[in-house]
Amino acid sequence: MNRDERRPGLLIIPVFIGNRGCPQRCVFCRDNSDEDSLTGKDPGNAIGGIVRAYLDAAGSRKKSCVQIAFYGGNFTGLDRAQQYELLSLAAGYVDAGIVQSLRISTRPDAISRKEIEFLRGFPVRTVEIGVQSMSDDVLTRSRRGHTADDVRRAVALLKENGFQVGIHLMAGLPAESRESFLESVDRAIDLRPDTVRIHPTLVFRDTELADLYRRGTYRPLSLDEAVDVCTEALIRFEKAGIPVVRLGLQPSTVVETSLVAGPYHPAFRSLVEGKVFLALASRLLTSAVPSKGEAVFLVSPPDGSFFRGLNNRNIAKLQALAAPAKVVVKEERGQKRGSLKLLAGGEIYSSDRFSNYTTGHSI
Numbered sequence: 175m176n177r178d179e180r181r182p183g184l185l186i187i188p189v190f191i192g193n194r195g196c197p198q199r200c201v202f203c204r205d206n207s208d209e210d211s212l213t214g215k216d217p218g219n220a221i222g223g224i225v226r227a228y229l230d231a232a233g234s235r236k237k238s239c240v241q242i243a244f245y246g247g248n249f250t251g252l253d254r255a256q257q258y259e260l261l262s263l264a265a266g267y268v269d270a271g272i273v274q275s276l277r278i279s280t281r282p283d284a285i286s287r288k289e290i291e292f293l294r295g296f297p298v299r300t301v302e303i304g305v306q307s308m309s310d311d312v313l314t315r316s317r318r319g320h321t322a323d324d325v326r327r328a329v330a331l332l333k334e335n336g337f338q339v340g341i342h343l344m345a346g347l348p349a350e351s352r353e354s355f356l357e358s359v360d361r362a363i364d365l366r367p368d369t370v371r372i373h374p375t376l377v378f379r380d381t382e383l384a385d386l387y388r389r390g391t392y393r394p395l396s397l398d399e400a401v402d403v404c405t406e407a408l409i410r411f412e413k414a415g416i417p418v419v420r421l422g423l424q425p426s427t428v429v430e431t432s433l434v435a436g437p438y439h440p441a442f443r444s445l446v447e448g449k450v451f452l453a454l455a456s457r458l459l460t461s462a463v464p465s466k467g468e469a470v471f472l473v474s475p476p477d478g479s480f481f482r483g484l485n486n487r488n489i490a491k492l493q494a495l496a497a498p499a500k501v502v503v504k505e506e507r508g509q510k511r512g513s514l515k516l517l518a519g520g521e522i523y524s525s526d527r528f529s530n531y532t533t534g535h536s537i
């Protein structure tokens with residue numbers, strides 16, 4: 175199931191076009207035409223099968239918005255006849271009231287006024303742009319074939335014409351440092367996209383990056399480095415009010431069997447969210463200094479597992495900080511997502527990852 179984790183009620187039905195429409199191959203990109211893509215299939219039958227499978231899997235769960243999304247290549251780089259065929263087939267599901275709108279993913283240099291005019295003839299609501307970096311040096315070394323100015327121009331054109339814009343960024347590309355990645359994050363915030371996806375760069379077989387890795391001229395981020403830099407990026411985007419709807423690649427057998435090296439983890443977002451909560455909770459414990467009794471943390475129910483961390487590892491660390499007080503976690507419906515309260519020694523302390531404040535007052 176492919177959903178934007180942070181938007182309950184949105185169901186995205188992905189239709190992979192299999193690297194089609196790309197003018198060249200980026201260093202990190204693996205050939206995905208062997209995956210469950212439209213390559214070599216009748217598009218009408220294939221799209222129908224995918225839509226049915228996703229709607230059946232979603233069952234009666236309430237969905238406020240269903241979108242068919244063309245992913246896996248450069249949609250607006252396809253020739254017009256192919257774009258027309260695919261968009262018309264997908265638009266049929268919108269006309270029938272089965273889905274609400276369409277979504278495409280594409281490259282910034284493949285967005286023009288003419289292309290936008292064409293897209294406006296279909297119920298395309300969202301355009302996701304593969305930005306990857308806002309550093310021209312990193313883009314060149316990654317063989318992206320576009321510049322940061324192409325990104326600025328494409329996002330401005332799409333927003334001007336009323337499209338929702340999602341952007342993709344990658345951490346750990348060739349020639350990128352922690353500082354230059356975070357600089358890209360700040361420049362991406364300036365673009366005011368509606369949503370962001372962030373993936374740590376992974377090395378897949380049959381890519382140029384795999385050759386660079388074998389020759390020792392490319393070193394992927396370690397998992398700790400990737401979690402650290404993506405945590406900082408998440409906080410910057412959230413403080414700017416821009417939702418990060420995905421962190422890390424969607425786990426799949428194909429990803430796992432093609433992986434050569436890099437910071438892959440099937441629950442990458444949990445690692446990042448867990449790190450954010452551990453930092454907030456540690457700061458609260460330092461302010462509260464409970465000497466005995468209980469240190470009770472209140473979190474919103476959807477944040478409960480992020481707060482505890484994978485295998486409860488955050489609880490073990492917090493317990494060591496709070497001892498001899500006992501750490502207790504309560505999931506409270508009224509608690510705002512991303513925020514924490516600590517009840518300790520007759521005081522209540524709160525902390526919020528958006529504003530980073532810590533206050534204490536009597537209960």
Ligand code: SF4
Pocket residue numbers: 193196198199200203204246247248281304
């Ligand atoms: S534009 Fe996207 S799909 Fe095309 S080669 Fe680059 S990463 Fe792969």
